[in-house]
Amino acid sequence: MRRKRLISAALSIVMLVGTAGCGSRSMQQTTAVQPEGVTEAVSESGKQGADGKAETEAMETLPSHGERGAAAEDAAKLRGEQKFRETPEKTAAYLKHYFDIVLPEHPDTAAFSEALKKISGKDVIAEGELNWDSAVSMAVSAAGYEELALTYDDEKAEERLRQYGVEAEGNVLSRIACAADVDLITPEQAVLAVQRSSMDAPSAGGLLMRVADALGAGRNYLGLASDPDIFGKLEKSWNSFQLFEDPVLSEIGRKAVEQKITTGYGLKCASYDAKFLPELTLQYGHSDILHAHQLIGLLDSENINARIQLEPKVSIYQYLPEWGPAPEATPTYEVKKFSDALYLVYAVEYDLKLEFAEKEEMLAFDRVIKEFAKKNSDNADMKGLIYGSWWQPLYSTTREDMPPEDYHLIYDCVMKNGQYSIHPFTTEEKKDAVLRQLSALSDGISAEAEKRYVNTAFYNYLSGQDYQ
Numbered sequence: 001m002r003r004k005r006l007i008s009a010a011l012s013i014v015m016l017v018g019t020a021g022c023g024s025r026s027m028q029q030t031t032a033v034q035p036e037g038v039t040e041a042v043s044e045s046g047k048q049g050a051d052g053k054a055e056t057e058a059m060e061t062l063p064s065h066g067e068r069g070a071a072a073e074d075a076a077k078l079r080g081e082q083k084f085r086e087t088p089e090k091t092a093a094y095l096k097h098y099f100d101i102v103l104p105e106h107p108d109t110a111a112f113s114e115a116l117k118k119i120s121g122k123d124v125i126a127e128g129e130l131n132w133d134s135a136v137s138m139a140v141s142a143a144g145y146e147e148l149a150l151t152y153d154d155e156k157a158e159e160r161l162r163q164y165g166v167e168a169e170g171n172v173l174s175r176i177a178c179a180a181d182v183d184l185i186t187p188e189q190a191v192l193a194v195q196r197s198s199m200d201a202p203s204a205g206g207l208l209m210r211v212a213d214a215l216g217a218g219r220n221y222l223g224l225a226s227d228p229d230i231f232g233k234l235e236k237s238w239n240s241f242q243l244f245e246d247p248v249l250s251e252i253g254r255k256a257v258e259q260k261i262t263t264g265y266g267l268k269c270a271s272y273d274a275k276f277l278p279e280l281t282l283q284y285g286h287s288d289i290l291h292a293h294q295l296i297g298l299l300d301s302e303n304i305n306a307r308i309q310l311e312p313k314v315s316i317y318q319y320l321p322e323w324g325p326a327p328e329a330t331p332t333y334e335v336k337k338f339s340d341a342l343y344l345v346y347a348v349e350y351d352l353k354l355e356f357a358e359k360e361e362m363l364a365f366d367r368v369i370k371e372f373a374k375k376n377s378d379n380a381d382m383k384g385l386i387y388g389s390w391w392q393p394l395y396s397t398t399r400e401d402m403p404p405e406d407y408h409l410i411y412d413c414v415m416k417n418g419q420y421s422i423h424p425f426t427t428e429e430k431k432d433a434v435l436r437q438l439s440a441l442s443d444g445i446s447a448e449a450e451k452r453y454v455n456t457a458f459y460n461y462l463s464g465q466d467y468q
Contacts, residue, residue: 083305083357084224088202091209094277098217101208103201109134112204116142119212132192135199137175139184139207143214149178161190168194184210219275221309221353225296234296234310238289241312241348242331244269246420252441253316253422258342261437262413262424264317268351270419274309276355280362284395287315287349291388295352295373298386302368307355312348313423319343362397366406366455369393374457376468391468392461396454407453410462413438415447425452427463 152174164187326335332348438447460466
């Protein structure tokens with residue numbers, strides 16, 4: 001009885017796939033992805049009295065549902081990672097922006113040592129010509145793996161390299177093997193190190209980035225929008241956020257709101273900084289994590305990929321009497337009373353940082369938001385918009401050559417104290433007055449203006465031109 005039911009199901013599914021495929025896939029390809037039960041049923045129908053050995057062997061060769069799912073996830077991640085592979089140009093731009101490193105076309109040992117010090121803070125001494133072998137040795141020291149490398153005797157070093165397909169002998173392989181094990185170098189680069197091949201600037205830059213990543217000084221992000229596990233990571237990150245504050249900056253911010261220099265500001269902590277390449281990065285602010293989930297899904301559905309980081313910020317603004325009694329404080333929301341005339345809200349929100357692989361996808365973001373994630377007078381009921389869409393979505397970049405009809409110059413009046421910083425936004429016309437007034441609120445901390453280019457809807461709101 002069970003056999004008949006399975007055979008019937010198998011025939012139904014095969015007929016359905018054959019109809020829907022319209023010749024786009026061969027029957028052989030379709031059979032290869034049949035569900036386990038269907039494959040088993042077809043095997044049983046063709047067994048014709050055999051002892052079942054062929055069926056069992058066939059079943060054992062097929063991947064399980066879990067294995068197929070894991071393989072699909074791995075394939076999705078690999079496709080995303082390939083698109084975001086660093087080019088020499090991006091690596092050079094990153095090293096210059098974050099570490100003030102500019103390598104000569106043919107770097108020598110001194111130049112490479114100086115660059116390593118800017119990243120690691122360590123003096124790494126090396127003599128002789130710079131080649132892959134000496135560079136890897138220096139990188140192992142700068143990245144903090146010197147003691148680990150000493151645990152490799154000749155036999156272990158040779159065996160570990162053999163695991164990567166690298167055949168080598170000698171008593172100077174320990175650092176190369178260690179570098180391969182901790183992913184400072186690839187197997188192909190291990191071969192270059194064994195051969196003591198010469199090193200050019202792009203290769204040196206790539207190795208410097210590996211050291212920066214090993215030290216936690218490079219990019220800091222959750223994953224790619226296309227990663228199958230990005231949503232779980234996003235949620236876990238959001239659930240870890242709580243209110244934080246810096247007493248010095250909080251006092252400055254309170255005075256700024258009280259004196260009506262600004263209506264509100266964001267407080268951020270540098271330890272969450274994505275450290276993305278600025279010219280390919282957008283910063284998108286919101287308060288609801290479900291909106292971020294749907295936004296990332298929306299990007300994926302539009303074939304737009306990006307590196308993703310969720311940065312917490314505490315949004316501080318005035319609580320108005322007409323809103324009613326202040327709610328009870330929670331770990332993520334609190335209303336503080338400073339006087340009968342001044343109540344301030346402290347609410348955990350986020351900046352979603354997005355680094356795109358290319359400028360074209362960065363530019364496409366504005367169109368996607370306007371179509372699917374922005375309320376307007378023609379769509380106030382939010383039909384066809386993702387959850388939590390705002391009248392004035394807020395996204396900006398420091399890139400200066402954005403389309404002027406879509407992005408407009410504003411200023412982030414930043415004040416820093418250690419790891420913490422506050423970020424009141426203002427227009428170009430008000431910038432000088434706001435900087436002067438903010439700086440007057442503290443003896444030791446001055447406000448510095450940073451250019452940002454913000455989307456039209458938020459610019460209209462900030463400048464008082466329009467609510468949308």
